[in-house]
Amino acid sequence: MKLLLQYITALMLFPCLGFAYAGNAASDSLNSLEQRFFEYKNKGDFNKASLSLASAYEIATANEDSESIIDICNLYTELFLDYDQFEKAGVYIETAKRALNLYDYKRGEAVSKSFEAIYLAKNGEKDEAVDLLKEAKKIVPKRDLSTNNQVLFNEAIMYMYLENFNRAKRIFQRLLPFQGDYEEEYLTAKALLYLATIDLDKNYLESTELHLTRLLTIVNDNGFMKLKLEASKLASALFEKERKYELALEYLKQAEAINKTYFSNDILNSQREAANNSQLDFLTRLNDQLKKDAVKQEQTVNISKLTSVLSSALLIIISLLTISLYRNNQIKFKTNDLLLKKNLELQVAKDSAERAMQAKAQFLSTVSHELRTPLYAVTGLTHLLLEEDPKDSQKDHLKSLKYSGEYLLNFINDILQINKIEANKLALDKYPFDVRQILSKVVDSLQQPAKEKENNIVLNLDKNIPEMLIGDPLKLSQIFINLVGNALKFTEKGSVTLSAKTAKSTDTDVTIHFEVKDEGIGISEEMQKNIFDSFSQGSEQINRKYGGTGLGLTIVKSLLTLYDSQISVDSELGKGSTFFFDITFELPDDEIKELITAPSKVQEELYANLNILVVEDNKINQVITQKMLSKKGIKCDIASDGYQAIEKAKKGKFDAILMDIHMPGISGLKATQEIRKFNQTIPIIALTAISLDESKDDFYEAGCNDVITKPFKPEVFYKKIAHNVVRNIKVNL
Incomplete structure (x- = not known):
């Protein structure tokens, strides 16, 4: 995980909420400079971002705007964190703290403390970092959503450096999509980068690829070059793990091109050297400003102590500038060497991967029509055979064949529309149907597998259930086909009971309680926690003995969410199982x-x-x-x-x-x-x-x-x- 974190260590951690200001003219100027800072920072121009802050400081001091001065300190802090210069960031954190001793500004104090928590976590001071973050969260005004989200985001980054990746992941997921006053797209992209980093380390390759797909779309649309560089490196590592060497090569080359264009040693050195003068000038002038303000507040502040600390801070910065520049150069040299080596290893597989993607797209576009055409013949001919007075011994088989064909069609439809499920676009159809008829057909279609294990299917229907309901009978059939089929699979020489009774009724709707009870092997209390997960069947022994994919209960759970319902289970080993849930149906009008x-x-x-x-x-x-x-x-x-x-x-x-x-x-x-x-x-x-x-x-x-x-x-x-x-x-x- 530490290696993966290096992919994103150089990223800016979070933007401040904005400058506080007074007066309309000053407001327009500060807002304009703030937008320029975000634009330059996000596109990787260190020099212009730094100069924007220097210009903003001119306006803030001219208007004696202490809140904006603190915001500018925080923005300098995150700018250096963005370029992995923690020593310099520490100086600006200290400078902001000293300014906050003079000025009462809760929002700026909360942001500063959250940055300091990250700084401490980076240095391995776990307890101090966690305590400081808690202080920051207490300071934030409750109705200030943007600042609350900002501090929460910094908390997630703090846990990344403390290697508590599960907690960091939960916070990032909670923040998506990011909501705030500024940079919603940028911060959403950055959260996706962290999530992809965590999932890749845990070998959750599918979710890693989903995060990266969304991330790359955002950075490409907005030109976030620093994020794009790190995302490309991460994508290369992902596809190399998946042995998709051609895609890995493509993203590695992309990362190399971005690095060469925007973040080469020469470019970074030039930008930093150009920005150093403005940064030193800012700190010098801020030091002078704080001295003047300290004089005004000498009744509450010890002037000599503050002057000594700020003077020391200025001397530290000069030393840290030189040290940080040297370390940055070493990191960039190593990164460039790695990119060049990988570039030669991954060139071979590009064409074959493109052909595979084209074949997949072609398959998805034609398979729907090709599958339905033979199914039309199956269900149509079955209906005609039923109409031509077949033997009594054949009727049950033909009815089961017809219903199974209809169920197969619905199952194919769900598989072919997997893209709608992923996009949360799968919805219930609503039209009148007879629930008794649906349940009877389910039972009829499963009589043959019941006979094979000498089982008996019992159907108990409440006579008070209305004749006609509004809902989706096809998805309801899928639910009971899976539940009753599962019950039959794990039961031998026993009974499976499907029950439906009215739980609550009004003039416009009715709630029906459904149960599927079997006399099978039962489910242990421990396994009941996982049976609704995909591919879960309890154990390898159960899977080998009873077969199946382990997807049945997962499908049932997903379909019931469309009805705003949840499934529950009551079971004990050796004593069978009961699955039950409630569904509310609308009643048809006249x-x-x-x-x-x-x-x-x-x-x-x-x-x-x-x-x-x-x-x-x-x-x-x-x-x-x-x-x-x-x-x-x-x-x-x-x-x-x-x-x-x-x-x-x-x-x-x-x-x-x-x-x-x-x-x-x-x-x-x-x-x-x-x-x-x-x-x-x-x-x-x-x-x-x-x-x-x-x-x-x-x-x-x-x-x-x-x-x-x-x-x-x-x-x-x-x-x-x-x-x-x-x-x-x-x-x-």
């Missing part, structure tokens, strides 16, 4: 109930008189859709591509069009746009497998009236056709 039942009120004569154009390029899908329509007596015509669809829509008379989206020639969206040029009224329903880069809004904008996602449930298929045809008839009466 208008929604009418919409649900409306399609069922459509007379069979309506279907028998319909003529529908089916636009589909896949032959199997053509047959399945045609047979499903014929079951209701609906006539149909087939168009194999978008061009045929346009021609047949012009010449024929159809009550609706079922439009596939992905077809050779022109797409279904383009065909829909062309049809809308000469026919604005005919219902067009997109019948398609939505891929990752599409959304339903694209279909509506192109002119579609509705969307049926393949594979679909037959009842949804028929209801949507009836609903759109009836609505079109009413509109055009």
Whole structure:
């Protein structure tokens, strides 16, 4: 960890909140100089940042602004900490302390103490550092969010130097994204750099890469060159650990280029030499100013002692300037040598890594549609077989096959939308459903694995549960498939009970208590703390005996958070387990109930008189859709591509069009746009497998009236056709 900390030791620790000032003209000047200081500092120009502070001091002294003078001392402190010159920073800390003996300025005192805590931690004085940081936190005004966040940030850095990395990490995570009066982007980036450093040391490579991705985006957008240099070094170390030598080389070269352009020895030496005069002048003039103020306050301050201390401080600075310059040169020489050596070792792998990234992107863009197409055939043919009066011995198998196909589709959808989960964009769909039917289907689909272990599945449903609820039945099915499937896996010759009962009910919603109870091997009290973690199955022996990925309960926990619910477990080794949780569902109003039942009120004569154009390029899908329509007596015509669809829509008379989206020639969206040029009224329903880069809004904008996602449930298929045809008839009466 000490080696990784060297990557960021040279970073500036934190900016002060700003200059205190009086008078409008002075205010504008101080604010402008402050912004310049932040800009120069963040882009790595030591000289200009130092000169900005010197100019600010001119205005502050002219206005006798003691608070701004203390702020400037603190800014000098952090500037030297930024360039790893702790000895000089210590001098400015002492100078600020002496100024604070003369002036009462709580905010500046809190900032100064937090910097001193870092300085002490760097020198190994743990107890003194922690005590001083506590004092700083007590001083900060409670409503001053910016200063509170500043001191908290410095506390995290202090713990980094004390090697209490877990505590530092918690503070950095709490601060993200950073909120304050100044430099929110810069400080957010710096916190990400520290988090990446900690995670890399612990070999949490995935989270390290996530932190670095966000960090590099910020520094590239804002030109934070010092942060970019350290981030590039850290990225090179990460990818070298992952054996991604080509990426490691790329970031190492980037670090070398930044170092050469902005932070070479010649540049740093030149900047420091140019800034030294202004710094010495500042300290000399500040020393004189403090002497004058001490004279004014001689009733409370011992003038001779203060003068002696400040004079000594000035002499120390002159010595420290020389020592620090020598040490900096040595560090930069070593860094340059390391970059040159690594540069030669990592050149080979660049092209292959780029090809791998392109292949991954191509896979994610096509896999959604390719997986849904065969699933449409599976679920569609299963439905047709059920409609053709199969044997009683076959019905249960076909029903289980159909439900499992639908579950597989939903599972694929969740995997393909992992990017939405990471971005916290996964949300519940809300439409009416029958919870009894959902739970019955779950039980039916798991009868076969239950029989294999001589288990019995019991379904207990409260008769007071409403017939219809508003929610997401697909995600609810996933929850119970995982819970009941888990219970069956760890139970032999026993029972698994799925219960649902009403816990609370109002006019607008109902809370249902769910339980899944088994008579299996049980879970120890120690393992109950970890069973909801990814890939957790208790032990290697359990994993080998019972199999599985260990992701089931993790998925359940994530899905329940969408319902604002939490899962709990009650278990004992050898006595089985009970998983339980509550979910609150909305109740449908009268208008929604009418919409649900409306399609069922459509007379069979309506279907028998319909003529529908089916636009589909896949032959199997053509047959399945045609047979499903014929079951209701609906006539149909087939168009194999978008061009045929346009021609047949012009010449024929159809009550609706079922439009596939992905077809050779022109797409279904383009065909829909062309049809809308000469026919604005005919219902067009997109019948398609939505891929990752599409959304339903694209279909509506192109002119579609509705969307049926393949594979679909037959009842949804028929209801949507009836609903759109009836609505079109009413509109055009």
